[in-house]
Amino acid sequence: MLTPITVALYVLPLVAAVWALVKLIRNQALLLANRGDRVFFRFLVGIELLVLAQAVVGFVALATTDRDVHTVTFGAYLIGLALLLPVGVWWSLGDRSRGGTAVLIVVTLTLAVMVLRLNQIWAGHA
Amino acid sequence: MPDTTRTDLQTATRSGIGRVLIALYALFSVAAASRSAVQIGTRFDDAPVAYLLSAFAALVYIVGTVCLARASVVSRRIATISCVVEIVGVLAVSIASYAVPQEFPEPTVWSHFGSGYLFIPVILPIAALWWLRRTDTGRTRTSPGA
Numbered sequence: 435m436l437t438p439i440t441v442a443l444y445v446l447p448l449v450a451a452v453w454a455l456v457k458l459i460r461n462q463a464l465l466l467a468n469r470g471d472r473v474f475f476r477f478l479v480g481i482e483l484l485v486l487a488q489a490v491v492g493f494v495a496l497a498t499t500d501r502d503v504h505t506v507t508f509g510a511y512l513i514g515l516a517l518l519l520p521v522g523v524w525w526s527l528g529d530r531s532r533g534g535t536a537v538l539i540v541v542t543l544t545l546a547v548m549v550l551r552l553n554q555i556w557a558g559h560a
Numbered sequence: 561m562p563d564t565t566r567t568d569l570q571t572a573t574r575s576g577i578g579r580v581l582i583a584l585y586a587l588f589s590v591a592a593a594s595r596s597a598v599q600i601g602t603r604f605d606d607a608p609v610a611y612l613l614s615a616f617a618a619l620v621y622i623v624g625t626v627c628l629a630r631a632s633v634v635s636r637r638i639a640t641i642s643c644v645v646e647i648v649g650v651l652a653v654s655i656a657s658y659a660v661p662q663e664f665p666e667p668t669v670w671s672h673f674g675s676g677y678l679f680i681p682v683i684l685p686i687a688a689l690w691w692l693r694r695t696d697t698g699r700t701r702t703s704p705g706a
Binding site (some may be wrong): 525531533 | 580
């Protein structure tokens with residue numbers, strides 16, 4: 435598929451996970467009233483935009499390829515990936531303790547793992 | 561029960577570690593449900609036992625997610641039961657996946673102690689049971705018959 439997006443979607447969620455981990459260790463929740471947290475939030479929005487770009491590229495690639503890709507699984511991953519961050523960040527913001535920050539770590543790590551799986555599925559390992 | 565106590569119970573169950581547990585349960589609900597739907601829909605005859613167990617696991621995760629998130633007295637009780645079913649299920653399927661590997665040609669969520677999922681499947685029910693016990697306000701009440 436499109437390698438730059440894929441590489442970015444390995445690296446940026448891991449950066450976000452480390453960022454959240456630092457906040458967790460410092461016992462901080464994600465509060466949009468704080469300037470630093472708004473920067474973090476925008477960073478996550480940026481990742482989501484890349485995920486959406488990947489979904490477009492992915493569906494176009496799926497429609498035009500003649501490779502033997504498991505269509506249903508691949509499509510489900512593209513849609514699941516697009517929903518993961520919005521739902522995860524919403525759930526995280528509902529908790530004003532570091533529990534919400536821990537949710538962000540889970541969500542961003544899941545994102546990276548799902549991108550990895552997505553590429554394995556594309557390569558033919560369903 | 562007065563409303564404040566009910567809200568307290570909900571807040572306690574849903575915050576901190578509970579927040580993470582509910583997120584993980586939701587993730588596993590989606591993962592197990594989609595995985596078993598694809599497996600049953602496209603290649604059921606390959607491993608019917610394993611795929612039906614995947615579907616059962618999905619059901620348990622969905623019950624766990626909903627009941628933990630609702631966090632009422634009744635739903636917490638249902639969550640406790642479903643977590644016990646879950647830990648028994650994980651252990652039974654894990655042992656079966658080693659004893660009769662021919663029935664498990666590809667890994668399911670619960671086989672091999674959830675090794676394909678960072679062993680979270682075996683840790684999750686234990687953590688949830690511990691959390692339900694910790695946030696159980698009824699246990700610390702002084703007048704038991706109330």
